[in-house]
Amino acid sequence: MQISHQINLYTNKQNSTxxxxxxxxxxxxxxxxxTGVPLDSWFYRDAGTLKSAxxxxxxxxxxxxxxxxxxCSNGEETISVKSLLESPKYKVxxxxxxxxxxxxxxxxxxxxxSNWYDSFLLQKEKSSGDEKFLQEKFYGMMEExxxxxIDRHINNKTDYFNIKKxxxxxxEKYFCISPQKIKEIDIRxxxxxxxxxxxxxxxxxxxxxxxALYQMTxxxxxxxxxxxxxxxxxxxxxxxxxxxxxxxxxxxxLETGGVFLIGDHIKDHLFLADKNLPENExxxxxxxxFFDIGNRKHICSAGVKLFxxxxxxxxxxxxxxxxxxxxxxxxxxxxxIKVKVPTVWKKVR
Ligand SMILES: C[S@@+](CC[C@H](N)C(=O)[O-])C[C@H]1O[C@@H](n2cnc3c(N)ncnc32)[C@H](O)[C@@H]1O
Numbered sequence: 578m579q580i581s582h583q584i585n586l587y588t589n590k591q592n593s594t595x596x597x598x599x600x601x602x603x604x605x606x607x608x609x610x611x612t613g614v615p616l617d618s619w620f621y622r623d624a625g626t627l628k629s630a631x632x633x634x635x636x637x638x639x640x641x642x643x644x645x646x647x648x649c650s651n652g653e654e655t656i657s658v659k660s661l662l663e664s665p666k667y668k669v670x671x672x673x674x675x676x677x678x679x680x681x682x683x684x685x686x687x688x689x690x691s692n693w694y695d696s697f698l699l700q701k702e703k704s705s706g707d708e709k710f711l712q713e714k715f716y717g718m719m720e721e722x723x724x725x726x727i728d729r730h731i732n733n734k735t736d737y738f739n740i741k742k743x744x745x746x747x748x749e750k751y752f753c754i755s756p757q758k759i760k761e762i763d764i765r766x767x768x769x770x771x772x773x774x775x776x777x778x779x780x781x782x783x784x785x786x787x788x789a790l791y792q793m794t795x796x797x798x799x800x801x802x803x804x805x806x807x808x809x810x811x812x813x814x815x816x817x818x819x820x821x822x823x824x825x826x827x828x829x830x831l832e833t834g835g836v837f838l839i840g841d842h843i844k845d846h847l848f849l850a851d852k853n854l855p856e857n858e859x860x861x862x863x864x865x866x867f868f869d870i871g872n873r874k875h876i877c878s879a880g881v882k883l884f885x886x887x888x889x890x891x892x893x894x895x896x897x898x899x900x901x902x903x904x905x906x907x908x909x910x911x912x913x914i915k916v917k918v919p920t921v922w923k924k925v926r
Contacts, residue, residue: 609677614792616678618650620687620695621657621711622787623841626920629903630836631661633923634783637834641666642782645830647769648789649673652682652762653695656754658785659761660714667782672767672775682764686724690749692740699748718761719752769793772826780832786823787920788840790889794819798844814852817888824892828899828924837922839889841905846889846918850882860885893922900925 608615621627634642644662649655649671659669673679689698697708698715741747754762767775769786770793791798795813813819827837839845850859862883893899903921908914 609675611676614675616650616675617788618653619693620653620689620698620715622654622694623905623920624707624711626787626838626841626903626905627657627661630783630838630921631658633836633902633921634662634667637836638667638782638832641668642832642835643667643776643779644669644783644785645772645775645781646671646785647673647767647772648786649682649764650675650678651687652678652685652764653687654785654787655764656687656718656762657715659758660718663714663717665761669761669763671762671764672769673764674766674768676766679764679766685753685759686722687719687752688749689752690737690740691747692744693736696748699750718754718758720755722751722753724751769823770826772830780835781830782832782835783838784827784831784835785838786827786840787838788842788845790820790823790839791842791844793823794848796844796848798847798849816848816851816884817854817891820888821892821895824889824895824899831924833924833926835924836902837893837899837924838903839920839922841907841918841920843907843916843918846887846907846916848884848888850884854882854884858885859883890919896926898924898926 634644641664644658644667646655646658646669650673652671655669655671659667662669671682673682689695691699697704698712700708701712701716704712769784769789772784790796794816796816831837847862859882862881899922901919901921902923903919904917905920906915907918908916
Protein backbone atom coordinates (compact mmCIF):
# COMPACT_ATOMS: atom_id res chain seq x y z
CA MET A 578 0.00 0.00 0.00
CA GLN A 579 1.37 3.37 -0.97
CA ILE A 580 0.07 5.77 1.62
CA SER A 581 -2.43 8.26 0.37
CA HIS A 582 -2.45 11.56 2.18
CA GLN A 583 -5.08 14.23 2.42
CA ILE A 584 -2.54 16.72 1.26
CA ASN A 585 -4.83 19.64 0.71
CA LEU A 586 -6.97 19.03 3.69
CA TYR A 587 -5.74 21.86 5.84
CA THR A 588 -3.40 23.78 3.67
CA ASN A 589 -3.83 27.50 3.65
CA LYS A 590 -3.77 27.45 -0.10
CA GLN A 591 -6.79 28.52 -2.07
CA ASN A 592 -8.79 25.91 -3.99
CA SER A 593 -7.85 23.17 -1.58
CA THR A 594 -10.57 20.54 -1.44
CA UNK A 595 -11.11 18.51 1.72
CA UNK A 596 -11.31 14.82 0.86
CA UNK A 597 -12.59 13.47 4.16
CA UNK A 598 -15.47 14.81 6.20
CA UNK A 599 -14.40 14.38 9.79
CA UNK A 600 -10.68 14.09 10.10
CA UNK A 601 -9.35 13.47 13.58
CA UNK A 602 -5.95 14.89 14.24
CA UNK A 603 -3.63 12.44 15.95
CA UNK A 604 -0.20 13.91 15.82
CA UNK A 605 1.48 11.63 18.30
CA UNK A 606 0.20 8.20 19.08
CA UNK A 607 1.62 7.00 22.34
CA UNK A 608 0.31 3.46 22.25
CA UNK A 609 -1.62 1.38 19.73
CA UNK A 610 -5.27 1.79 20.70
CA UNK A 611 -6.01 -1.91 20.29
CA THR A 612 -2.87 -3.72 21.43
CA GLY A 613 -1.24 -1.23 23.78
CA VAL A 614 2.08 -1.46 21.86
CA PRO A 615 4.21 1.67 22.49
CA LEU A 616 4.45 3.70 19.27
CA ASP A 617 6.57 6.65 20.42
CA SER A 618 8.52 8.28 17.62
CA TRP A 619 9.62 11.72 16.48
CA PHE A 620 11.46 13.37 13.64
CA TYR A 621 15.24 12.76 13.46
CA ARG A 622 15.25 10.59 16.57
CA ASP A 623 18.89 9.90 17.41
CA ALA A 624 20.02 12.07 14.52
CA GLY A 625 23.71 11.17 14.99
CA THR A 626 22.89 7.53 14.26
CA LEU A 627 20.81 8.45 11.22
CA LYS A 628 23.63 10.57 9.86
CA SER A 629 26.30 7.91 10.29
CA ALA A 630 24.04 5.29 8.67
CA UNK A 631 23.30 7.59 5.75
CA UNK A 632 27.02 8.22 5.26
CA UNK A 633 27.66 4.44 5.17
CA UNK A 634 24.79 3.85 2.74
CA UNK A 635 26.02 6.56 0.36
CA UNK A 636 29.58 5.24 0.56
CA UNK A 637 28.67 1.57 0.01
CA UNK A 638 25.87 2.05 -2.51
CA UNK A 639 26.65 5.10 -4.66
CA UNK A 640 24.41 3.71 -7.42
CA UNK A 641 21.45 3.45 -5.03
CA UNK A 642 19.79 0.90 -2.76
CA UNK A 643 16.55 -0.01 -1.04
CA UNK A 644 16.22 0.99 2.60
CA UNK A 645 13.70 -0.89 4.70
CA UNK A 646 12.56 1.01 7.75
CA UNK A 647 10.89 -1.60 9.94
CA UNK A 648 9.05 -0.38 13.04
CA CYS A 649 8.52 2.98 11.38
CA SER A 650 5.48 3.72 13.59
CA ASN A 651 3.51 6.76 12.34
CA GLY A 652 6.09 7.57 9.71
CA GLU A 653 8.27 10.26 11.31
CA GLU A 654 11.29 7.98 10.98
CA THR A 655 10.67 7.11 7.32
CA ILE A 656 10.22 10.78 6.44
CA SER A 657 13.41 11.68 8.32
CA VAL A 658 15.42 8.97 6.55
CA LYS A 659 14.10 9.88 3.12
CA SER A 660 14.88 13.55 3.73
CA LEU A 661 18.51 12.56 4.32
CA LEU A 662 18.62 10.24 1.29
CA GLU A 663 16.87 12.56 -1.12
CA SER A 664 18.06 11.08 -4.38
CA PRO A 665 15.47 8.87 -6.16
CA LYS A 666 18.10 6.15 -6.40
CA TYR A 667 17.46 5.46 -2.69
CA LYS A 668 14.03 3.95 -2.22
CA VAL A 669 12.92 4.06 1.39
CA UNK A 670 10.06 1.80 2.48
CA UNK A 671 8.56 2.05 5.97
CA UNK A 672 6.93 -1.02 7.53
CA UNK A 673 5.03 -1.37 10.80
CA UNK A 674 2.74 -3.94 12.38
CA UNK A 675 0.49 -1.46 14.19
CA UNK A 676 -2.84 -0.64 12.57
CA UNK A 677 -3.15 2.55 14.66
CA UNK A 678 0.26 3.77 13.56
CA UNK A 679 -0.49 3.02 9.93
CA UNK A 680 -3.80 4.85 10.16
CA UNK A 681 -1.94 7.96 11.23
CA UNK A 682 0.67 7.46 8.53
CA UNK A 683 -2.15 7.31 6.03
CA UNK A 684 -3.59 10.59 7.33
CA UNK A 685 -0.16 12.08 6.97
CA UNK A 686 -0.61 14.92 9.47
CA UNK A 687 2.16 15.43 11.99
CA UNK A 688 2.78 17.80 14.85
CA UNK A 689 5.89 19.34 16.28
CA UNK A 690 5.72 21.20 19.59
CA SER A 691 7.93 22.98 22.08
CA ASN A 692 10.27 21.26 24.49
CA TRP A 693 9.97 17.91 22.82
CA TYR A 694 12.79 16.03 21.13
CA ASP A 695 12.17 17.46 17.67
CA SER A 696 11.14 20.98 18.73
CA PHE A 697 14.33 22.40 17.17
CA LEU A 698 12.37 22.14 13.91
CA LEU A 699 10.24 25.09 15.04
CA GLN A 700 13.03 27.59 15.63
CA LYS A 701 14.05 28.22 12.08
CA GLU A 702 15.59 31.61 12.51
CA LYS A 703 17.74 30.76 15.56
CA SER A 704 19.39 27.60 14.31
CA SER A 705 22.87 26.81 13.17
CA GLY A 706 25.05 23.75 12.52
CA ASP A 707 23.40 20.33 12.72
CA GLU A 708 19.97 21.66 13.63
CA LYS A 709 19.96 24.02 10.69
CA PHE A 710 21.02 21.17 8.41
CA LEU A 711 18.16 18.95 9.64
CA GLN A 712 15.66 21.80 9.38
CA GLU A 713 16.57 22.31 5.76
CA LYS A 714 16.05 18.61 5.10
CA PHE A 715 12.74 18.64 6.97
CA TYR A 716 11.30 21.70 5.22
CA GLY A 717 12.44 20.22 1.92
CA MET A 718 9.95 17.36 2.55
CA MET A 719 7.22 18.88 4.67
CA GLU A 720 4.91 21.86 4.59
CA GLU A 721 3.01 23.54 7.36
CA UNK A 722 -0.75 23.11 7.53
CA UNK A 723 -3.42 24.69 9.72
CA UNK A 724 -5.96 22.24 11.07
CA UNK A 725 -8.90 23.70 13.02
CA UNK A 726 -8.63 23.32 16.82
CA ILE A 727 -11.32 20.67 16.91
CA ASP A 728 -9.12 18.36 14.90
CA ARG A 729 -6.01 18.80 17.00
CA HIS A 730 -6.55 15.65 18.95
CA ILE A 731 -3.33 14.33 20.41
CA ASN A 732 -3.11 10.88 21.90
CA ASN A 733 0.10 11.49 23.78
CA LYS A 734 -1.85 13.79 26.05
CA THR A 735 0.27 13.40 29.16
CA ASP A 736 3.45 14.75 27.62
CA TYR A 737 1.72 17.27 25.41
CA PHE A 738 -0.40 18.87 28.15
CA ASN A 739 2.35 18.76 30.77
CA ILE A 740 4.68 20.60 28.46
CA LYS A 741 1.97 23.04 27.42
CA LYS A 742 1.18 23.82 31.07
CA UNK A 743 4.76 24.49 32.11
CA UNK A 744 6.19 26.45 29.19
CA UNK A 745 4.89 29.95 28.71
CA UNK A 746 6.04 30.24 25.12
CA UNK A 747 4.61 26.90 24.10
CA UNK A 748 4.35 26.55 20.35
CA GLU A 749 2.89 23.84 18.14
CA LYS A 750 2.86 23.43 14.41
CA TYR A 751 1.27 20.93 12.07
CA PHE A 752 2.81 19.49 8.95
CA CYS A 753 2.06 17.23 6.04
CA ILE A 754 4.35 15.84 3.36
CA SER A 755 4.51 18.32 0.51
CA PRO A 756 2.63 17.20 -2.63
CA GLN A 757 5.83 17.12 -4.68
CA LYS A 758 7.36 14.60 -2.24
CA ILE A 759 4.38 12.44 -1.47
CA LYS A 760 5.31 9.71 -3.96
CA GLU A 761 8.67 9.29 -2.25
CA ILE A 762 7.13 8.18 1.02
CA ASP A 763 5.95 4.61 0.99
CA ILE A 764 4.61 3.10 4.22
CA ARG A 765 3.13 -0.38 4.43
CA UNK A 766 1.95 -2.96 6.87
CA UNK A 767 4.82 -5.33 7.57
CA UNK A 768 6.37 -7.48 10.26
CA UNK A 769 10.16 -7.81 10.37
CA UNK A 770 9.74 -11.48 11.27
CA UNK A 771 8.50 -12.08 7.74
CA UNK A 772 11.31 -10.10 6.11
CA UNK A 773 12.39 -12.93 3.84
CA UNK A 774 8.97 -12.94 2.14
CA UNK A 775 9.01 -9.23 1.26
CA UNK A 776 10.11 -8.67 -2.31
CA UNK A 777 11.94 -11.94 -1.95
CA UNK A 778 14.11 -11.45 -5.02
CA UNK A 779 15.73 -8.33 -3.61
CA UNK A 780 18.56 -7.68 -1.21
CA UNK A 781 18.59 -4.36 0.57
CA UNK A 782 21.17 -1.75 1.56
CA UNK A 783 19.82 -0.99 5.04
CA UNK A 784 17.37 -2.44 7.51
CA UNK A 785 16.06 -0.40 10.42
CA UNK A 786 14.51 -1.83 13.56
CA UNK A 787 14.94 0.93 16.07
CA UNK A 788 13.45 0.97 19.54
CA ALA A 789 11.29 -2.05 18.80
CA LEU A 790 13.42 -5.11 19.62
CA TYR A 791 12.52 -4.69 23.28
CA GLN A 792 8.88 -5.17 22.25
CA MET A 793 9.58 -8.31 20.27
CA THR A 794 11.57 -9.84 23.12
CA UNK A 795 9.41 -8.64 26.02
CA UNK A 796 12.41 -6.82 27.50
CA UNK A 797 10.30 -4.73 29.88
CA UNK A 798 13.24 -3.28 31.72
CA UNK A 799 11.89 0.13 32.60
CA UNK A 800 8.45 0.37 31.14
CA UNK A 801 5.92 2.91 32.20
CA UNK A 802 2.70 1.75 33.80
CA UNK A 803 0.82 2.14 30.51
CA UNK A 804 3.40 0.20 28.55
CA UNK A 805 3.55 -2.44 31.26
CA UNK A 806 -0.01 -3.52 30.40
CA UNK A 807 1.25 -4.62 27.02
CA UNK A 808 4.26 -6.50 28.33
CA UNK A 809 2.36 -8.13 31.18
CA UNK A 810 0.32 -9.94 28.56
CA UNK A 811 3.33 -11.51 26.88
CA UNK A 812 6.12 -12.62 29.19
CA UNK A 813 9.00 -14.01 27.14
CA UNK A 814 11.90 -16.05 28.31
CA UNK A 815 13.64 -16.89 25.10
CA UNK A 816 15.18 -13.56 24.11
CA UNK A 817 18.38 -15.23 23.00
CA UNK A 818 16.59 -17.47 20.47
CA UNK A 819 14.30 -14.68 19.22
CA UNK A 820 17.24 -12.34 18.64
CA UNK A 821 19.44 -14.98 17.02
CA UNK A 822 16.62 -15.89 14.58
CA UNK A 823 16.00 -12.22 13.78
CA UNK A 824 19.67 -11.47 13.15
CA UNK A 825 19.92 -14.51 10.84
CA UNK A 826 17.00 -13.20 8.77
CA UNK A 827 18.43 -9.69 8.61
CA UNK A 828 21.83 -11.02 7.63
CA UNK A 829 20.28 -13.05 4.79
CA UNK A 830 18.38 -10.03 3.46
CA LEU A 831 21.16 -7.43 3.59
CA GLU A 832 23.71 -6.78 0.86
CA THR A 833 27.31 -7.13 2.03
CA GLY A 834 28.27 -3.61 3.09
CA GLY A 835 24.67 -2.94 4.11
CA VAL A 836 23.74 -1.65 7.55
CA PHE A 837 21.37 -2.72 10.29
CA LEU A 838 20.13 -0.02 12.65
CA ILE A 839 19.03 -0.56 16.21
CA GLY A 840 17.54 1.97 18.62
CA ASP A 841 19.31 4.16 21.13
CA HIS A 842 16.88 3.23 23.89
CA ILE A 843 18.59 1.32 26.68
CA LYS A 844 16.04 -1.50 26.26
CA ASP A 845 17.59 -2.35 22.90
CA HIS A 846 20.98 -2.88 24.59
CA LEU A 847 20.50 -4.08 28.15
CA PHE A 848 18.45 -7.26 28.41
CA LEU A 849 16.74 -8.88 31.36
CA ALA A 850 18.15 -12.38 31.76
CA ASP A 851 16.08 -15.27 30.47
CA LYS A 852 15.04 -17.55 33.35
CA ASN A 853 17.08 -20.50 32.12
CA LEU A 854 20.26 -18.50 31.41
CA PRO A 855 23.40 -20.17 32.86
CA GLU A 856 24.78 -18.31 35.89
CA ASN A 857 28.04 -17.44 34.08
CA GLU A 858 26.04 -15.44 31.50
CA UNK A 859 24.14 -13.45 34.14
CA UNK A 860 25.15 -10.24 35.84
CA UNK A 861 23.45 -8.60 38.79
CA UNK A 862 23.35 -5.06 37.63
CA UNK A 863 23.88 -2.14 39.94
CA UNK A 864 21.38 0.69 39.86
CA UNK A 865 19.29 -0.74 37.07
CA UNK A 866 16.14 1.24 36.50
CA PHE A 867 13.40 -1.29 36.87
CA PHE A 868 9.66 -1.17 36.99
CA ASP A 869 8.46 -2.57 40.28
CA ILE A 870 5.08 -4.13 39.51
CA GLY A 871 4.06 -4.48 43.17
CA ASN A 872 4.58 -0.82 44.00
CA ARG A 873 3.70 0.37 40.50
CA LYS A 874 6.70 2.66 40.29
CA HIS A 875 10.23 2.82 38.94
CA ILE A 876 12.94 1.81 41.33
CA CYS A 877 16.68 1.42 41.08
CA SER A 878 17.49 -2.12 41.91
CA ALA A 879 20.88 -3.68 42.49
CA GLY A 880 19.50 -7.19 42.16
CA VAL A 881 18.06 -7.33 38.68
CA LYS A 882 19.46 -10.22 36.66
CA LEU A 883 20.67 -9.15 33.24
CA PHE A 884 22.48 -10.75 30.34
CA UNK A 885 26.19 -10.13 30.98
CA UNK A 886 26.59 -9.40 27.27
CA UNK A 887 23.78 -8.19 25.06
CA UNK A 888 22.36 -11.19 23.15
CA UNK A 889 21.97 -8.84 20.21
CA UNK A 890 25.69 -8.03 20.19
CA UNK A 891 26.51 -11.74 20.52
CA UNK A 892 24.27 -12.66 17.57
CA UNK A 893 25.54 -9.84 15.35
CA UNK A 894 29.20 -10.60 16.03
CA UNK A 895 28.77 -14.35 15.47
CA UNK A 896 31.06 -15.54 12.64
CA UNK A 897 32.40 -11.96 12.43
CA UNK A 898 29.44 -11.13 10.17
CA UNK A 899 28.63 -7.64 11.48
CA UNK A 900 30.82 -4.89 12.91
CA UNK A 901 29.62 -1.75 14.72
CA UNK A 902 30.17 1.43 12.70
CA UNK A 903 27.86 3.94 14.39
CA UNK A 904 27.26 4.71 18.05
CA UNK A 905 24.97 6.68 20.29
CA UNK A 906 24.72 7.55 23.95
CA UNK A 907 21.84 6.40 26.05
CA UNK A 908 20.72 6.83 29.65
CA UNK A 909 20.38 3.96 32.08
CA UNK A 910 17.50 5.80 33.71
CA UNK A 911 15.85 9.17 33.73
CA UNK A 912 18.56 11.79 34.06
CA UNK A 913 21.11 9.11 34.91
CA ILE A 914 24.56 8.48 33.50
CA LYS A 915 24.89 7.89 29.78
CA VAL A 916 26.59 4.94 28.19
CA LYS A 917 27.91 4.50 24.65
CA VAL A 918 25.98 1.92 22.63
CA PRO A 919 26.42 0.62 19.06
CA THR A 920 23.40 1.58 16.92
CA VAL A 921 24.68 1.00 13.35
CA TRP A 922 26.00 -2.45 12.42
CA LYS A 923 27.56 -3.18 9.06
CA LYS A 924 27.40 -6.57 7.35
CA VAL A 925 30.98 -7.42 6.44
CA ARG A 926 30.62 -11.08 5.42
C1 LIG B 1 8.59 2.62 20.13
S1 LIG B 1 8.12 2.56 18.43
C2 LIG B 1 9.63 3.07 17.68
C3 LIG B 1 9.39 3.81 16.38
C4 LIG B 1 10.63 4.26 15.63
N1 LIG B 1 11.39 3.14 15.13
C5 LIG B 1 11.49 5.12 16.49
O1 LIG B 1 12.54 4.67 16.97
O2 LIG B 1 11.13 6.28 16.72
C6 LIG B 1 8.13 0.81 18.14
C7 LIG B 1 7.39 0.40 16.87
O3 LIG B 1 7.75 -0.92 16.52
C8 LIG B 1 6.65 -1.53 15.90
N2 LIG B 1 6.89 -2.97 15.87
C9 LIG B 1 7.00 -3.82 16.94
N3 LIG B 1 7.27 -5.06 16.53
C10 LIG B 1 7.36 -5.02 15.17
C11 LIG B 1 7.63 -6.00 14.17
N4 LIG B 1 7.83 -7.27 14.49
N5 LIG B 1 7.69 -5.61 12.87
C12 LIG B 1 7.45 -4.31 12.53
N6 LIG B 1 7.17 -3.34 13.44
C13 LIG B 1 7.13 -3.70 14.74
C14 LIG B 1 5.49 -1.06 16.76
O4 LIG B 1 4.24 -1.21 16.13
C15 LIG B 1 5.88 0.40 16.99
O5 LIG B 1 5.33 1.23 16.00
